[in-house]
Amino acid sequence: MSTKLGVLAMYMPGRKLEELSFYRKLSIFGQKLGVDVFIFTPDDVDDNRMRIHALSYNKATRSWTRRWVGFPPIVYDRCRYHGADNYRKITRFRQKYTKLRYLSRPLANKWIVYRLLSENENIAPHLPSTVHYRSRKQLEQFLKKHPVVYMKPKSGTGGRGIVRLQRLRGSRSYLMQGRDAERRILPATKVTAAQIPVRLAGWGLQSKYIVQQGIPLELKDGRVHDFRMLVQKDGQGKWQVTGCAGRIGPPFSVTSNLHGGGKAISMETLLKSRFGTEERVKTIKETAYTLGLRVAQHLETKFGTYCEAGIDLAVDPSGHVWLLEVNPKPSRDVFRLTGDLQTYRKAIRRPIEFALHLLQQKAAPKAGTRHLDLVPQPRQSESQRDRSD
Numbered sequence: 001m002s003t004k005l006g007v008l009a010m011y012m013p014g015r016k017l018e019e020l021s022f023y024r025k026l027s028i029f030g031q032k033l034g035v036d037v038f039i040f041t042p043d044d045v046d047d048n049r050m051r052i053h054a055l056s057y058n059k060a061t062r063s064w065t066r067r068w069v070g071f072p073p074i075v076y077d078r079c080r081y082h083g084a085d086n087y088r089k090i091t092r093f094r095q096k097y098t099k100l101r102y103l104s105r106p107l108a109n110k111w112i113v114y115r116l117l118s119e120n121e122n123i124a125p126h127l128p129s130t131v132h133y134r135s136r137k138q139l140e141q142f143l144k145k146h147p148v149v150y151m152k153p154k155s156g157t158g159g160r161g162i163v164r165l166q167r168l169r170g171s172r173s174y175l176m177q178g179r180d181a182e183r184r185i186l187p188a189t190k191v192t193a194a195q196i197p198v199r200l201a202g203w204g205l206q207s208k209y210i211v212q213q214g215i216p217l218e219l220k221d222g223r224v225h226d227f228r229m230l231v232q233k234d235g236q237g238k239w240q241v242t243g244c245a246g247r248i249g250p251p252f253s254v255t256s257n258l259h260g261g262g263k264a265i266s267m268e269t270l271l272k273s274r275f276g277t278e279e280r281v282k283t284i285k286e287t288a289y290t291l292g293l294r295v296a297q298h299l300e301t302k303f304g305t306y307c308e309a310g311i312d313l314a315v316d317p318s319g320h321v322w323l324l325e326v327n328p329k330p331s332r333d334v335f336r337l338t339g340d341l342q343t344y345r346k347a348i349r350r351p352i353e354f355a356l357h358l359l360q361q362k363a364a365p366k367a368g369t370r371h372l373d374l375v376p377q378p379r380q381s382e383s384q385r386d387r388s389d
């Protein structure tokens with residue numbers, strides 16, 4: 001009998017599943033590795049009879065079919081935040097079934113993650129200066145210190161509700177650009193510092209926003225860019241950088257997220273076009289890779305074992321590497337879009353290999369090995385809700 005891996009998903013309107021094509025590939029890799037992958041949502045769980053009406057992919061007929069299955073020994077949680085109702089269902093499931101082993105877990109909002117990462121002296125120099133929004137006065141002080149400032153919702157996703165403020169030379173004004181909560185690009189406007197909270201009234205600055213030093217990331221054509229790194233546990237339970245790729249935002253956008261119209265490009269091509277020599281590119285890449293691994297490791301000490309993180313990185317014109325954000329439920333599309341199919345396949349395979357590793361460990365726990373069931377589940381709260389890319 002093969003090992004079971006349950007993917008915890010969520011129904012979108014019309015009972016659609018968000019990442020079905022990813023789940024199909026996951027199922028096919030699973031079959032190759034002797035793992036029976038099935039997909040379910042909290043709505044498919046029969047709590048009384050402890051069984052799940054799950055979807056599984058049949059490669060021969062190329063179709064999804066439903067069948068009743070028992071609880072899997074291991075769950076890959078792919079639920080991103082899609083409204084309070086869905087969030088409540090997922091939280092309830094995770095709280096009810098704490099004994100299940102989870103491959104992935106919610107991390108925390110951007111502000112909590114920033115504070116946890118700044119405890120680490122190797123990571124701190126890579127964090128843009130960040131504060132929680134408190135008042136207009138505090139924002140004014142911050143704007144005096146940094147020529148470019150980003151304001152971001154701490155639980156935001158996909159570039160929603162992000163505003164960039166750029167000090168205008170020889171003036172007391174700022175150029176304000178960004179995207180609203182529905183990710184629509186806002187027209188660029190000239191504002192004074194005092195006008196900013198007025199313009200953004202209703203955005204919940206005090207309760208929801210962080211204010212961050214902006215990293216200059218405009219390319220020659222005015223578009224912004226950054227990098228998405230995928231860090232994953234491998235089949236031996238070791239953190240590895242699976243890959244890293246560049247993203248270039250669309251015109252007039254201050255964010256580079258792919259869902260917001262960003263384009264994927266290979267990291268090497270992008271770095272070479274900016275820094276020229278192989279030597280510089282190599283050094284920057286090494287710094288980025290070391291940082292990505294450190295970030296994953298550090299967060300693991302805070303939240304317990306998890307299988308992967310998508311890390312948004314920026315490289316400023318001097319070549320310094322900055323960490324913008326950590327995503328606990330990363331998409332791997334960036335590698336498909338750059339045509340790096342080897343990395344894309346590895347990115348799909350690794351969670352299955354890591355699941356097998358965890359199960360083998362459970363079968364034969366070594367003396368002194370910290371038993372994963374004992375790792376406390378961090379409490380989920382509204383501030384820790386899952387964020388997507």
Ligand SMILES: Nc1ncnc2c1ncn2[C@@H]1O[C@H](COP(=O)(O)OP(=O)(O)O)[C@@H](O)[C@H]1O
Nearest residue numbers: 150156157158159160213214215255256325389
């Ligand atoms: N401090 C910053 N400096 C420059 N660009 C930034 C900064 N913070 C965010 N961005 C841009 O905005 C995008 C979205 O920001 P991010 O923090 O990743 O939030 P989200 O969760 O919405 O993806 C980034 O991918 C990057 O393009």
Ligand SMILES: [Mg+2]
Nearest residue numbers: 158312325389
């Ligand atoms: Mg991001």
